[in-house]
Amino acid sequence: MSRFQYPPNIEIVRVPCVSRVNPLFILRSLQHGADGVLVAGCYPGECNYSTGNLYARRKLLMLKSYLEYLGLEKGRFQCAWLSSAEAERFVKIAKATIESVRKLGPAKKLVRNKFNRD
């Protein structure tokens, strides 16, 4: 991204707006091998489609609070406000997220394992 280097263990899924993110995307990625999920959207007030991120903020707030209540570790699902023009900040957030997820270790909750009953 703008020729900055960032760690390779982040998989980027592009969406037109953060409001396209369905809670099923997040939970399915945690189920199928992701150790952490980061959802990044435009700053409130700067949405490309004017109000998408404001609706998404409510949805993500409730989802985050709900998953943490059920016992998912606090660093696994993270949300950030990020502008697509801020490459340097993206790299900073990506590095910080990867570090915090690495500290939590490999995901054990919600992981679908072919070799067990699961």
Added chain:
Amino acid sequence: MEKIEEKIREIAGKLLKDKKVKLIIGFEKGTLPLKARPTFVRKPEEVEKLIWNPFCENNLAVYIPFYRRYLDNGESIGVIAKGCDVRSLVLHIQENIAKREQIFIIGIPCEGILDRKRIEKEAFPGEITEASEKDDKILVKGNGFEKTLKKKDFLCEDCIVCSHRKPVVYDELVEGDVKETEAADRQNQIKEFESKEPDERWKIFTEEVSRCIRCYACRNACPACYCKECFVDCSKPQWLGTTVDSETDLQLFQIIRTFHLAGRCVNCGSCNRACPMDINISLLVNKLSVDAKRLFNYETGIDVNEKPVLNKYSEDDSNEGFFEEH
């Protein structure tokens, strides 16, 4: 209860005679002892079968989305609704299933529904063949035994912490004196669970949910679950498997189904009562109601003209939990 039943039959008979509604949804005596049966009355002569007692456990608003053929033609439907049913009806009106004029709400202040499963456990190993209730007592009879129980010991958990026993909206209100409970009680239950460690909470959650057999009784009993294509039936993409082999699929099903009720659930407890495996769904769903109140000051199903909570936004919504600069 007899006075309430008489009043219901009077109101219902008048509505059907005057042809104000096409159909009235209420309860009648069923074949099982501790359960009333939902019934659909179309003729004035049939109103004599309508009853009302603390065994009327279903949320009758669940039938409204099935009558779109009447509602789209401009017809009206009458519903005999207790406190939580009324809020589910308001939710349907907010979500444009029906217009306010099309639902004639006969409101009944509810003192709480009896927990059939706990009563059956109390009588175990005897099988209850007859049950009746009067004032504050329940009388159960079976083969060779008879027991009298106190009503207040056998109320459903959700009814004990009910926030709106009196109907918030109605066209006709049947008289009754009920005291509202402190909604803070629900928050205390949540705080107790939240005080545990995350791993312990996850263990309790997964053990509770591992009993799920994917019968979808909870989904069928819930008035807020009326999607034409449920996410579990979607095959493109297939979000989760349909079997009970995978533990994580069961967890995913429960998490997502309850999350789809965020800000829409009225905590009626129908899902708990419908579940054949006695899963404590309130443990999951109460958190969402408490969060909607805490984060957005929103209570489901109070104002007919309001929009559902996730259909609105405010520029002042909190950024709690969003990435903080280090």
